[in-house]
Amino acid sequence: MAETHEEIDCYTELYWADRMEAILEEEEAVEDAERRKRGSGGELKKKRRTTAGVGSSKKEDDNEDPVEESGNEDGAAAESIRQAKSDLARKKKALNAKIARFEGMKKTVEGRKTMTQEDVAAAAVYRAKGEEAHRNKDRKGELAAVIEWIATGDPEAIRISDQWMAENVEDMKLEPKDPTDWAAVQAKDYREFWESLRAGPPISVSWEDITLVQPMRYTDEKPPLHLYPMRTLQVFSVKVAAINEELGWPLGVFGVVAARDSLDKNRNIIFHRERDNCQIIDSENRYLTLTGPTRAVVVVDPVYLEVDLRVKGRTESEDRALSYLGVNCRETGCSESYMFKCVETSKLSTVELTLGDMAESVEATISVKVVDEEWPEGFGGLISARTASISDMEIKLLAFDKLPVAADGTIQLSRRVVSVEARGMLRVSVMPNCLDDRTVEGVSIAFKAREASRSMQMLEVCSCKLEVTIAWSLVTDMV
Incomplete structure (x- = not known):
């Protein structure tokens, strides 16, 4: 097969x-x-x-x-x-x-x-x-x-x-x-x-099928001997860089941005919004709020990035196709990680994807939990991650006005999977911002990458103690 x-x-x-x-x-x-x-x-x-x-x-x-x-x-x-x-x-x-x-x-x-x-x-x-x-x-x-x-x-x-x-x-x-x-x-x-x-026997899969491969495959399980750190694709941001004058700001955007790699060819969701939950973007803030990828994106065969975005109209019949694109990302053979951009123009818009080619990398799944006190009332904030190899590029994990916390204290991050060079470092930062414009300093902690197991550190923000855990895993090029 x-x-x-x-x-x-x-x-x-x-x-x-x-x-x-x-x-x-x-x-x-x-x-x-x-x-x-x-x-x-x-x-x-x-x-x-x-x-x-x-x-x-x-x-x-x-x-x-x-x-x-x-x-x-x-x-x-x-x-x-x-x-x-x-x-x-x-x-x-x-x-x-x-x-x-x-x-x-x-x-x-x-x-x-x-x-x-x-x-x-x-x-x-x-x-x-x-x-x-x-x-x-x-x-x-x-x-x-x-x-x-x-x-x-x-x-x-x-x-x-x-x-x-x-x-x-x-x-x-x-x-x-x-x-x-x-x-x-x-x-x-x-x-x-x-x-x-x-989409037929013996394969029988649908274009809309979502990847079944989960993150943390080898966090607690011994990986096969043939596995080693490998090249992956980091997704930093997706931006609607320009629009046709016939549209005009602001826009209610819904649809899908997804990656397809060699593991199962199915959608690894990066952005997904239904029509009744569209994201409003304007000329000042053109970035989509990303929710993925849900696992590391493997770059062995070409990675196909699917962009299928629509603009919400007053009725469904008035919806417009904002951007319908397919972008291929191939292995470059470069020995070091680097950032690059894919800028693609369609009939009504230009979309800018900011990506990272991560050499010899592992998968890091991030979780943050409130373990003591509460997040201060009236404070929003940003939880983000950076890798030492591309330290000037921020990966937004959660931007919030009110911290979304589950009953057990776990913070519900928008996205949580990033790629880190196997011999590199991952830095997680929490930057509070007071809605009354009071200045509050942020905090950050650094983790040395591993090929398996977990790393955990504590940090304190405005008297609220947070537990940051990284689940490390090697990735595979086959299911």
């Missing part, structure tokens, strides 16, 4: 690359057309300048400079497209090599099996089902039939299924596209292709 999952991932990425290649071809054609349109006038001006030689006036030179600048811009745009196409070509070559390896493995297995009469009869049934599904463009039904057909050992199954796969990819390229919002088109394509390959 692991090989089936990996092969599906390869086909998904290959389709994505094919689609991007088609977009680049269109952009290149547009650039060429515009260059030809401007070409004759530009060449004429350049000839006049050459003819004028050293005797040309400064005024003439000034008038002609923009033509050369335009030429430089054209060259830069063309070079950018060429470089992107070159990168895609290398990626497709690698993906095709992996797919060829899988095909070889399937043929080896197929060659070992001798078909019985029951297999021959079953192959005919599943082939017929697959053909009908393919004609009707029922990709889920087609995938289900193909998997059963291949299992019969029919040598035709692999050849025909590969042919259908190629035809499906070509059909997707011809589907109607919204030229004003390529980001949404690509995200929609990725989802449709993902569902056509996964």
